[in-house]
Amino acid sequence: MYRILAKTTLTPVTTEYLIEAPEVAHQAKAGQFVVLRVHEQGERIPLTIADYDREAGTITVVAQEIGSSTLRLKSLEVGDSLASFTGPLGRPTEIEPDGTVILVGGGLGIAPIYPICRTLREAGNHVIAIIGARSGDLLFWEDKMRDVTDELIVVTDDGSYARKALVTEPLKELLDSGRKIDRVWGIGPAIMMKFVALTTKSYGVDTLVSLNSIMVDGTGMCGACRVAVGGRTFFACVDGPEFDGHQVDWDLLLSRQRFYVQEEQRALELYQQSLQQAEPEETSRS
Amino acid sequence: MTNRKPNQIPRQPMPAQPAEERRENFDEVAQGYTLEMAVSEAMRCLQCRNPRCIEGCPVQVRIPEFIQALRDNDMWEAVELLKDKNTLPAICGRVCPQESQCEAECIVGLRGEPVAIGRLERFVADWEQQEGVREPKPVTPREERVAVIGSGPASLTAAGDLAKMGYQVEILEALHEPGGVLVYGIPEFRLPKAVVAAEINYLEKLGVEIRLNVVIGKLYTLRELQEKYDAVFLGTGAGLPIMMNIPGENLNGVYSANELLTRVNLMKAFQFPEWDTPVRVGSKVAVVGAGNVAMDAARSSLRLGADEVHIVYRRSRKEVPARLEEVEHAEEEGIIFDFLTNPIEVLGNEEGVVSGLRCIRMELGEPDESGRQSPIPIKGSEFEMEMDTVIMALGTRPNPLVFSDAEGLERSRRGTVIADMDTGRTTLERVWAGGDIVTGSATVISAMGAGRVAASDIDAYLGGEEGQAWRIERATASA
Ligand SMILES: Cc1cc2nc3c(=O)[nH]c(=O)nc-3n(C[C@H](O)[C@H](O)[C@H](O)COP(=O)(O)OP(=O)(O)OC[C@H]3O[C@@H](n4cnc5c(N)ncnc54)[C@H](O)[C@@H]3O)c2cc1C
Ligand SMILES: Cc1cc2nc3c(=O)[nH]c(=O)nc-3n(C[C@H](O)[C@H](O)[C@H](O)COP(=O)(O)OP(=O)(O)OC[C@H]3O[C@@H](n4cnc5c(N)ncnc54)[C@H](O)[C@@H]3O)c2cc1C
Ligand code: SF4
Ligand code: SF4
Ligand code: FES
Numbered sequence: 167m168y169r170i171l172a173k174t175t176l177t178p179v180t181t182e183y184l185i186e187a188p189e190v191a192h193q194a195k196a197g198q199f200v201v202l203r204v205h206e207q208g209e210r211i212p213l214t215i216a217d218y219d220r221e222a223g224t225i226t227v228v229a230q231e232i233g234s235s236t237l238r239l240k241s242l243e244v245g246d247s248l249a250s251f252t253g254p255l256g257r258p259t260e261i262e263p264d265g266t267v268i269l270v271g272g273g274l275g276i277a278p279i280y281p282i283c284r285t286l287r288e289a290g291n292h293v294i295a296i297i298g299a300r301s302g303d304l305l306f307w308e309d310k311m312r313d314v315t316d317e318l319i320v321v322t323d324d325g326s327y328a329r330k331a332l333v334t335e336p337l338k339e340l341l342d343s344g345r346k347i348d349r350v351w352g353i354g355p356a357i358m359m360k361f362v363a364l365t366t367k368s369y370g371v372d373t374l375v376s377l378n379s380i381m382v383d384g385t386g387m388c389g390a391c392r393v394a395v396g397g398r399t400f401f402a403c404v405d406g407p408e409f410d411g412h413q414v415d416w417d418l419l420l421s422r423q424r425f426y427v428q429e430e431q432r433a434l435e436l437y438q439q440s441l442q443q444a445e446p447e448e449t450s451r452s
Numbered sequence: 453m454t455n456r457k458p459n460q461i462p463r464q465p466m467p468a469q470p471a472e473e474r475r476e477n478f479d480e481v482a483q484g485y486t487l488e489m490a491v492s493e494a495m496r497c498l499q500c501r502n503p504r505c506i507e508g509c510p511v512q513v514r515i516p517e518f519i520q521a522l523r524d525n526d527m528w529e530a531v532e533l534l535k536d537k538n539t540l541p542a543i544c545g546r547v548c549p550q551e552s553q554c555e556a557e558c559i560v561g562l563r564g565e566p567v568a569i570g571r572l573e574r575f576v577a578d579w580e581q582q583e584g585v586r587e588p589k590p591v592t593p594r595e596e597r598v599a600v601i602g603s604g605p606a607s608l609t610a611a612g613d614l615a616k617m618g619y620q621v622e623i624l625e626a627l628h629e630p631g632g633v634l635v636y637g638i639p640e641f642r643l644p645k646a647v648v649a650a651e652i653n654y655l656e657k658l659g660v661e662i663r664l665n666v667v668i669g670k671l672y673t674l675r676e677l678q679e680k681y682d683a684v685f686l687g688t689g690a691g692l693p694i695m696m697n698i699p700g701e702n703l704n705g706v707y708s709a710n711e712l713l714t715r716v717n718l719m720k721a722f723q724f725p726e727w728d729t730p731v732r733v734g735s736k737v738a739v740v741g742a743g744n745v746a747m748d749a750a751r752s753s754l755r756l757g758a759d760e761v762h763i764v765y766r767r768s769r770k771e772v773p774a775r776l777e778e779v780e781h782a783e784e785e786g787i788i789f790d791f792l793t794n795p796i797e798v799l800g801n802e803e804g805v806v807s808g809l810r811c812i813r814m815e816l817g818e819p820d821e822s823g824r825q826s827p828i829p830i831k832g833s834e835f836e837m838e839m840d841t842v843i844m845a846l847g848t849r850p851n852p853l854v855f856s857d858a859e860g861l862e863r864s865r866r867g868t869v870i871a872d873m874d875t876g877r878t879t880l881e882r883v884w885a886g887g888d889i890v891t892g893s894a895t896v897i898s899a900m901g902a903g904r905v906a907a908s909d910i911d912a913y914l915g916g917e918e919g920q921a922w923r924i925e926r927a928t929a930s931a
Contacts, residue, residue, distance in 0.1 A: 193671055203628060209719060209728040210628075235728060250628040252665040382719070382729075385626050385667055386851050387636075387691040388711035392702050399695065399702060404853060418702055421804035425704040429730035436725050 168202070168251040171224060173244050176306035177299075180230045180274060181240050182216070188223030190215075190253045196281035197259030197376070197408055200225065201384040203249040204238045211235045212381045212403070215254060216277035225253070228277035228306075233430050234437040255384045256407045259374075263290040264348035268340060269315075270333050270362050271297045272354025276307050278376060279353050284314040291348075292316050296336050302327025333358065334365045341369045349374070352411060356419050363411030375411035377402045379422055394418050463565040464493040471784040475754050478640045478722050481781055482546070490575040494522045497567045500559055505569060508557035511901045513537045515554060515569055522576060531580045534573060539612050540605060540900055542581060542647045545574025547638060548897050549775045581650050588658050594618040596682040596914050601668050601854065604632020605896045606887025607687035608655060609903030610910075615658040617911050622681075623655075624666040629718060632689055633888075634896070636718040637710070639748050641755070642778070645717075673857035674883065682922065683882050683910045686869060687903060690888035692851040695844055696740065700798030705734065705806035709741070709749040709845035716752050734840025735759040738809050740795055741845035742767075743893075747778040749843045750787050758841070761787050766794040766814050766827045792816070794829065798842050809839045850889045868892050876906030882922065884910055 172184035190200065199214045217226035229236045242248075259282050267286055271279040276297045287293045293314070298321040299305045305320065305327060312318050319336045320328040329336075333354075341347060350373045352362030359375040366373045379391040379402045386404035393402045396413035400406060467483045468474075474481050485493065497519045505515045514533050521530035534541050548554075550570035558566035596619055600611045603625040611621045629635050631648045656662065668674060668688070677684050693708035695701055712731065715721040719729035737753040739746045742765040750761045763782070765772065768791050772779055783789070792814040799808035813833035816825035850867050862870045862879040869878055869885045876884040886902025888894055913919050 189666075189671055207720070207727045209730075250665050252626070252628070252667060254670055255667065382711060382714055383627065385670075385691075386853055387693070388714050389693050389695065389708040390711045394702055399697075418804070422702070422704055425805075426730050426732065429724065429732065433725050433728060433730070 168248040170242055170244055170246050170248070173242075176228065177304045179232075179304065180228055180306060182226060182228045182277075182306075183239070185225045185227065185248070185251065186223060187225045187251055187253075190251065191218045191220050191223050191225050194218040194225060194254045195258035196261070196285040197278075198254035198256045199384070199407065200227065200251055200253030201255060201381065202227075202239075202251045204235055204242065206249050208238065208249055209235055210250075210252075210382055210384065212255070212378070212384055214278040214376070215281065217281055225251075228274065230274045234433040237434070237437060252384065256403060257405070259285065259351075259408060261285050261289045266292040266294065266345065266347055268337060268347055268350045269293065269295045270337055270350065270352045270354070270358075271295065271311075272333050272352075272358040273299050273304065275352075275354030275358070275376075276305075276311065279351060280307060280310060280314065282351060282353075283311065287314055287316070294340065295319070296321065296333050298322060298331070298333040300324065332361075334361050337362065337365055341366065341371065347371050351375070351408075356416065356423065359411060360414075360416040363414065363416075367412050373411040374408045375414060376407045377409055377414065377419060378407070379419060380426070392422070461492060461496050463496065463568055464489045464571070466568075466571055468781075471781075471786070474641065475785050478755055480644050481641050482777075484578055485571055485575045487575075490522060490572060491525075493568050493572060494519045496560060498559060504557040504559055505554045505567070509537075509554040510895075510897050511537045511904065513541075513554070513569075513573070518576060519567070519569075519572060522572060527576070527579055527583075528586075530576045534576055538573075538897075538900070539609050539904075540651055540896070541573050542577035543605070543634060543643060543651065544897050544900070545570050545572075545577055546643050546647070547775070547895075549895060551776045553897070581647070585650070585654055588616070588654070591616060591618040593620070594914075596620065596919075597622070597680075598683045598685065598910060599624060599677045599681040600685045600687065601674075601677070602626075602632060602686070602688040602887075602889075603630035603652075603662065604687055604689050604887060604899060605634065606689070606889075606899035606903040606906075607632070607685065608651065609900045610685045610687065610884075610886065610907045611660045611903075612655050612658060613904055613907035614910060615655065615660045617907075619911075619914075621660045623660060623662045624668060624672075624677075625662065625664050626667040626688075627718065628664050630662050630664065632687075636714045637745065637748070639713065639717055639752050640722075641751070642748065667853065669853040669856040669858075674854065674861065674880070675857050675859075678880065678883060681882075682914060682919075682926070683884065685876075685903070685906055685910070686854065686878070686883060686885040686889060687887045687899070688851065688854050688889050689899075690848045690850045690868075690893045692849045693844065694846045694849060696795065696846060698795060698797055700800055700806075701844075703798055703800040703806050704804050705732075705840055706798055706842045706844065707749075709739070709745045709843055710848065712749050712752065712843055713745070716756070722752075722756060731756065732841075733758050734806075736837075736839045737761045737841040737843065738764050738795070738837065738839045739843045739845055740764050741847070742772045742774060742789075743845065743847070744774045744778060745847075745893075746843075746845035747774045747782050747787075749845050751778075751782055751785060753841065753843065754785055754787065762837070762839075763787055763789045764793050764795060764809070764811065765789065765791055767824075768792055768816060771824060792827065794827065795842075796834065799836065806840055806842055807838070809837050809842055811835060811837065848888075848893050850892075866892060874905065875909040876902060877909065882913075 721731035887899035
């Protein structure tokens with residue numbers, strides 16, 4: 167079960183996985199996520215459902231290698247199986263025929279906005295997407311995104327590819343252009359989502375963000391994923407992950423995301439050591 | 453020893469790891485009787501003609517009979533007698549609050565200390581596991597399929613009983629390990645996970661299929677299960693943590709007891725970094741609450757390296773709801789109890805990490821409807837304690853996730869499912885419920901009892917006229 171059917175390197179730090187999970191694929195909707203364990207002693211990590219194919223019975227996830235679990239995931243080969251894979255979790259994106267919508271995907275955030283764009287478009291919206299990354303080599307899925315949007319704007323922070331800008335710049339231009347924008351989504355690193363929400367606030371445009379707080383079970387049982395929105399506490403895994411970006415307590419989110427950095431660093435070093443000690447054959451394979 | 457009158461033999465103490473040692477490890481504290489101790493304890497039973505102990509047990513274990521078999525050294529007989537009423541004796545013998553159940557009623561307890569029924573139960577059950585549990589008797593399979601949601605004690609019992617009757621049973625569990633609170637909540641040092649694993653292994657031998665990582669309400673809804681299976685048992689417990697709603701509760705270093713215990717027990721964070729999941733407790737820890745969950749959180753914190761662990765409880769010592777043995781063990785290990793104290797704010801530093809707990813002293817007022825004196829804050833008695841971790845162990849409620857698309861399933865205002873106590877039937881046709889999801893957080897043995905009641909009613913239903921009518925309906929629907 168939960169076999170990896172295909173594995174594609176998207177950028178030097180991101181990998182796409184096609185996973186056999188027919189039941190999850192059957193239920194999955196845009197905006198939801200899964201919680202998986204890479205190996206028996208592994209932690210439970212949440213990853214957004216970046217795509218699903220009900221007929222083929224597959225789920226696509228895209229992971230950025232930032233620590234021991236995501237690196238270990240990358241070390242798996244096609245044909246290997248995950249230790250566990252639970253989903254679909256979280257509330258799906260509420261899809262309404264709003265009119266014109268803008269989806270902003272920063273860095274890894276391109277993956278989660280893809281199914282949302284597709285579903286919004288199928289529901290009859292005019293879909294504009296802004297995707298960006300620090301540099302051109304970190305961008306992915308530009309073609310795929312073009313297929314599910316009416317307008318696609320691509321930017322990089324350093325200008326090494328496409329237009330040199332932060333994602334908030336074209337967003338502000340669109341808002342200033344006088345076009346009626348009904349709703350905005352911002353998905354990516356917390357700091358980027360914070361600035362997307364700040365940008366749209368003075369225009370009074372509804373803005374949804376997908377909060378990536380630290381999770382354990384993903385089913386509302388532990389409260390690790392607590393976030394504050396509009397002065398109230400929510401469990402991001404069951405009440406979200408999407409929330410009103412104008413009401414989120416960003417400082418709290420950012421601070422809670424950092425709580426385990428020391429331990430994460432230690433786990434990473436240990437994992438890297440274990441790789442060095444491993445058979446040379448094995449290291450060359452991965 | 454045999455010529456001494458039974459009630460003159462002193463109660464056999466439980467061998468335990470010394471407090472100084474066990475503070476440093478997660479190995480089981482209570483080590484179990486030797487055969488000699490067990491027999492000697494068994495001798496204390498008066499073999500009452502009207503055994504009051506049985507009335508104290510929520511599932512009416514045949515206590516004097518199994519004790520007699522133990523005395524006769526007929527161990528397999530003791531096992532059978534015990535398991536006739538209690539399918540999880542190795543677990544109940546360890547975690548039942550005996551002092552308020554079977555042992556509270558034991559006649560020997562009137563003049564001295566009661567017979568250690570729980571410890572004998574554990575002894576017999578451990579003997580069986582060591583000896584190698586006998587292969588289950590083959591049963592005539594029945595075609596009806598039963599879905600059992602969750603895998604805590606209520607579900608394990610319902611599944612086991614139904615499988616023994618020949619039903620096709622599937623357990624659907626949200627987490628990646630079966631066992632419910634027995635695996636994610638109660639720590640290794642009180643209930644070794646190998647004991648739980650052995651029980652689950654036995655269920656699999658009975659033919660129960662266990663499907664993990666299946667979240668009902670998300671992957672399937674209750675309504676879908678109701679359509680797909682002949683009967684559904686809902687045993688999803690009460691897993692949603694209650695927080696205090698005081699300022700500072702979202703600071704880093706504030707945990708729900710569920711989070712701390714899940715990290716430690718289910719995810720084995722006490723073995724980090726060999727196991728990937730981290731947990732962090734500081735040197736000074738406050739646990740708010742005084743139930744079993746609070747004791748477990750406090751004693752786990754100590755074992756994770758905390759120097760000073762406080763139990764902060766708004767009532768007094770005599771209201772402490774935890775099992776007596778756990779309170780005693782906690783005290784021996786050096787846990788500090790702050791009674792009549794209630795937190796009003798969690799204090800934090802510039803980095804958003806806990807730095808202290810602001811509390812107020814309480815006094816006990818007039819007894820309320822439940823007969824308990826309710827605590828009232830003493831004006832002007834606020835004070836601060838330096839802390840770097842705060843753990844909330846205030847109780848839990850049923851997790852509503854399972855109720856999406858379950859219209860018609862009636863629930864109380866507290867969010868618990870309404871089910872008939874004598875049958876386990878809910879207001880949804882062919883859906884039964886039992887355990888914490890019906891009662892709110894209670895005990896392992898009461899959950900087990902509820903699983904048993906439901907299993908027997910499911911059998912009565914499917915074997916009776918209603919079942920007949922349903923089979924016709926099912927056949928016409930699929931035709
Ligand atoms: C709803 C949700 C959806 C997500 N979707 C994606 C996705 O599609 N692709 C992707 O690459 N990442 C996604 N993430 C983030 C991803 O879960 C973390 O990057 C991953 O857990 C890091 O694990 P690690 O061991 O590799 O890194 P670590 O070194 O352990 O951690 C690096 C950082 O990741 C975060 N993190 C660590 N553990 C967890 C955890 N258990 N839960 C959440 N965050 C954690 C912390 O902020 C931490 O500082 C999502 C997170 C959430 C909550
Ligand atoms: C830390 C702690 C210590 C305790 N100590 C004691 C003790 O010493 N003695 C004692 O008698 N009692 C004790 N209790 C109470 C006792 O454990 C519970 O009363 C008992 O476990 C309840 O059993 P249950 O079968 O109703 O549910 P649970 O044991 O709660 O199991 C429910 C299961 O359902 C699963 N589930 C939930 N939602 C879904 C869903 N949507 N889909 C699929 N699966 C789902 C959960 O993951 C879980 O595995 C303790 C409880 C805790 C938390
Ligand atoms: S199941 Fe619990 S209450 Fe009943 S006899 Fe055993 S220990 Fe006592
Ligand atoms: S009440 Fe006590 S002495 Fe009497 S049968 Fe029960 S355990 Fe034995
Ligand atoms: S991750 Fe445990 S409650 Fe959200």
